Amino acid sequence: MAKTSKRTLKLIRFQRELERRIEKEGSYTLSDYAEARVSRIHGRGVFACKRIPRGRRIIEYVGEKISKTEADRRSRVGHAVYIFDLNSRVDIDGAIGGNGAHLINHGCEPNARSEWDENHVYIVAKRTIQPGEEITYNYGFDEDNYERYPCRCGSSKCRGYMLSNEAWRIVKRKLKLNGNGAKA
Numbered sequence: 001m002a003k004t005s006k007r008t009l010k011l012i013r014f015q016r017e018l019e020r021r022i023e024k025e026g027s028y029t030l031s032d033y034a035e036a037r038v039s040r041i042h043g044r045g046v047f048a049c050k051r052i053p054r055g056r057r058i059i060e061y062v063g064e065k066i067s068k069t070e071a072d073r074r075s076r077v078g079h080a081v082y083i084f085d086l087n088s089r090v091d092i093d094g095a096i097g098g099n100g101a102h103l104i105n106h107g108c109e110p111n112a113r114s115e116w117d118e119n120h121v122y123i124v125a126k127r128t129i130q131p132g133e134e135i136t137y138n139y140g141f142d143e144d145n146y147e148r149y150p151c152r153c154g155s156s157k158c159r160g161y162m163l164s165n166e167a168w169r170i171v172k173r174k175l176k177l178n179g180n181g182a183k184a
Ligand SMILES: [Zn+2]
Pocket: 106, 107, 108, 109, 151, 152, 153, 154, 155, 157, 158, 159, 160, 161
């Protein structure tokens, strides 16, 4: 219990400071290349504060390292969008003890992607990103419970859900069969 409340306090403190700075200065610097600001996609987003060359690491995806079981539990209480698969045993919860990388929104036509080695996950520029552009990557969710994760990324190619390319092919077929008229 004590551990949980300590974590929660840390999270609240970080979020409060982030909100305060965004309100006062319009942005909160997260890395050499990225800052948090108000997003048109959802809540707070992450934006390029300078030109980012293709292939450059924008920010490390930092957070609490947790077991798969704990990740499942947290996913059920709304953390799914902040949890990253690190390896076959460990996941990262970016909403707790993170560096703000968890604020990066999902995009259906993303300008960034994830790249990982055994112990770290990085968000990397997929193409040259201009200053002021919102940084997005594909959260890559599978087709299970996809309705829980609607997307409003604003791209002309928006799928309406935060799906991996593979899951999107499956869901698109399903929507067509049900006559729901998929967008793409
Ligand atoms: Zn979208």
